[in-house]
Amino acid sequence: MASDEKPDFDAVRNDFPRATTAAYFDNASSHPLSVHSAAALHRYIDWVTHEVGEPWWPSWAGSRDDAKQLFAELINARPEDIAFARSAVEAESNLLNGMREHLAGGNIVTHDLHYAASLYNYKMREQESACSGRGDGESLRIVKHRDWQIDYRDMERAIDSNTKLVSITLVSNVNGYLSDVKAISDLAHAHGAYLYVDIIQGVGAVPVDVQAMGIDFAACSTFKWLMGVKGFGFLYVRSELQETVVKPTQHCGGLSFNYAPWVEEPDPDVAEYAFTPTPGPSCYEVSYPSYEGAICAQESLKYIQRLGVHNIRNHVRTLTDRLMEELPALGYPAITPKGNESPIVSFTAPDPAETMVKLRNAGVHVAMRYGNKMRIAPSVFNNQEDVSRLLEALA
Numbered sequence: 001m002a003s004d005e006k007p008d009f010d011a012v013r014n015d016f017p018r019a020t021t022a023a024y025f026d027n028a029s030s031h032p033l034s035v036h037s038a039a040a041l042h043r044y045i046d047w048v049t050h051e052v053g054e055p056w057w058p059s060w061a062g063s064r065d066d067a068k069q070l071f072a073e074l075i076n077a078r079p080e081d082i083a084f085a086r087s088a089v090e091a092e093s094n095l096l097n098g099m100r101e102h103l104a105g106g107n108i109v110t111h112d113l114h115y116a117a118s119l120y121n122y123k124m125r126e127q128e129s130a131c132s133g134r135g136d137g138e139s140l141r142i143v144k145h146r147d148w149q150i151d152y153r154d155m156e157r158a159i160d161s162n163t164k165l166v167s168i169t170l171v172s173n174v175n176g177y178l179s180d181v182k183a184i185s186d187l188a189h190a191h192g193a194y195l196y197v198d199i200i201q202g203v204g205a206v207p208v209d210v211q212a213m214g215i216d217f218a219a220c221s222t223f224k225w226l227m228g229v230k231g232f233g234f235l236y237v238r239s240e241l242q243e244t245v246v247k248p249t250q251h252c253g254g255l256s257f258n259y260a261p262w263v264e265e266p267d268p269d270v271a272e273y274a275f276t277p278t279p280g281p282s283c284y285e286v287s288y289p290s291y292e293g294a295i296c297a298q299e300s301l302k303y304i305q306r307l308g309v310h311n312i313r314n315h316v317r318t319l320t321d322r323l324m325e326e327l328p329a330l331g332y333p334a335i336t337p338k339g340n341e342s343p344i345v346s347f348t349a350p351d352p353a354e355t356m357v358k359l360r361n362a363g364v365h366v367a368m369r370y371g372n373k374m375r376i377a378p379s380v381f382n383n384q385e386d387v388s389r390l391l392e393a394l395a
């Protein structure tokens with residue numbers, strides 16, 4: 001199916017068996033696999049278990065290249081700009097380490113709707129730099145949200161000519177707040193700073209175009225809206241910044257020995273240990289990426305491409321719009337801004353424990369975070385009956 005055709009979302013439901021076991025709305029925690037990804041994974045597991053079929057690994061290794069290509073297409077990048085990553089948080093951390101020289105003595109601007117583990121990383125780095133007494137680290141500015149959204153003017157006040165990096169999430173995992181990435185990018189670039197965007201809560205569910213949005217670096221893993229597994233993901237580094245602004249901090253490549261007994265006749269023009277630094281984004285990769293991750297991603301990225309991100313968005317919007325309309329009337333005020341274009345909507349629960357019991361008893365899965373923040377994150381397989389089940393449980 002071409003992505004401009006409207007998919008049959010009733011049929012999509014059949015691709016996700018979890019849709020029949022519960023009204024599962026916790027996709028922002030972990031998205032289920034489709035039967036297609038699961039089948040591909042089973043084929044691989046059969047192969048590694050029994051070594052049947054293809055007696056060598058190139059066809060499986062091809063899944064990695066395919067996954068990279070498909071991900072690049074999804075975010076309008078080139079495969080040459082993409083490295084495999086194990087985790088969004090790890091990729092962001094590696095990026096910061098690789099940017100040490102660039103960041104030294106400057107400031108980093110972020111906000112409190114960025115992922116808490118990332119903010120923790122920034123605070124730890126700030127603390128370590130202060131404790132070391134070297135004073136060569138970067139200082140941190142965390143912009144506080146106002147009424148669960150980031151005010152552009154607050155970012156404007158925080159970013160100055162000494163800002164080296166602005167770090168944000170595309171979609172907040174707390175309330176689904178969708179950042180105006182292009183505006184923040186323009187602001188960062190006008191001050192000579194770069195922009196990192198954690199895209200894990202958006203990519204696959206909302207349109208991402210790194211070029212149009214002016215994103216310099218981005219990362220995600222695949223277990224949320226890319227419908228894959230944990231421990232496998234992607235890092236995007238704009239090509240001009242590879243190895244210049246972002247240095248590799250871990251190294252992995254080939255080495256040859258030019259001395260006996262490794263070789264019969266050592267070549268006098270070659271060093272004893274000969275190696276060439278790994279070029280391109282692979283310089284940020286260490287050893288083998290997860291084949292299981294790549295195989296799932298290959299299937300799910302093809303699946304997302306077939307459905308089309310705009311169609312996914314249109315489908316999910318009908319569900320989140322209804323939740324935004326009806327839950328406040330039941331006593332659950334929204335902490336997601338109205339008209340926000342993401343698949344996550346969050347509400348304050350007056351009695352979180354009781355709410356969770358009611359939902360569990362009705363077979364409805366949501367996340368309750370930060371005490372009383374109920375996060376509901378529908379995806380392609382959810383339908384209006386799922387929403388009715390949730391609303392009726394809380395009515």
Ligand SMILES: Cc1ncc(COP(=O)(O)O)c(C=O)c1O
Pocket residue numbers: 028029086087088089090114115169171172173198200201220221222233
């Ligand atoms: C916004 C955001 N960033 C990062 C992560 C963690 O991702 P990873 O396991 O790939 O580091 C999460 C997980 O919930 C998240 O919501």
